[in-house]
């Protein structure tokens with residue numbers, strides 16, 4: 001039996017609450033060897049693509065998200081990293097005289113010009129790195145009062161290193177996931193992390209758009225019919241409480257619990273509840289992958 005030594009990658013230019021960075025190793029231990037692209041239709045901070053590039057598990061990437069400023073930011077990070085880091089530094093330094101007012105000014109500007117670097121600053125600077133939108137789709141999260149957001153030197157290092165990993169190997173798209181899935185072929189690996197039920201509806205949702213469950217299930221079925229390998233993060237459990245509607249049996253998915261540690265909210269409430277996330281392996285994938293025991297270093 002082999003033992004894989006897994007390290008968490010700290011590289012992450014986009015500070016996104018809900019990023020899979022901390023559990024990327026646990027997810028990607030179920031990835032088979034594949035010759036095509038790693039496709040992330042719901043990329044967010046693309047934690048899995050970064051992990052796969054770092055460990056050379058894939059040579060080509062398709063990174064998509066339906067939120068336009070995020071994809072524009074990705075393009076800038078990968079294709080023009082120096083300029084991206086310079087602009088972030090300029091915006092970050094200008095806050096030093098009056099951080100609260102400056103944050104509100106940048107938030108207002110972003111809500112009218114959708115500038116990707118202002119979006120990066122807002123993500124780095126907002127409470128718990130947790131973006132929120134109002135019912136008209138405007139960014140409305142307030143600033144973190146105790147921190148100024150990731151320092152320019154550290155951000156520069158993350159931007160430049162991520163660009164080195166993904167430049168000339170990545171295609172960026174800004175469309176609905178269904179269009180992206182229609183491009184997948186059996187040599188690709190698809191990783192999906194759609195917005196969870198409960199985080200995209202109600203007041204001040206976390207993502208600009210929720211997920212239509214029925215339509216999503218139909219798309220999973222289509223992937224199965226085409227023999228496409230996919231890994232899917234879906235729903236979760238905190239303590240005894242489960243989130244999300246169960247996926248139908250006929251999809252034939254193999255369920256794996258992923259231990260994601262103690263939730264930030266539970267810690268704040270002084271509870272010890274552990275978050276268990278669900279990973280599903282597609283039928284095309286399940287027989288190909290034999291997970292190895294993990295050693296964390």
Ligand SMILES: C[S@@+](CC[C@H](N)C(=O)[O-])C[C@H]1O[C@@H](n2cnc3c(N)ncnc32)[C@H](O)[C@@H]1O
Pocket residue numbers: 016018019020021041042043044045046047048064065066067175176177178193194195196207208209210211
């Ligand atoms: C849970 S987050 C992904 C987080 C990501 N795995 C990471 O590590 O940062 C879900 C993402 O899906 C995007 N999204 C929501 N609806 C979408 C759709 N219909 N098509 C494509 N992307 C969508 C959201 O903008 C959000 O960035």
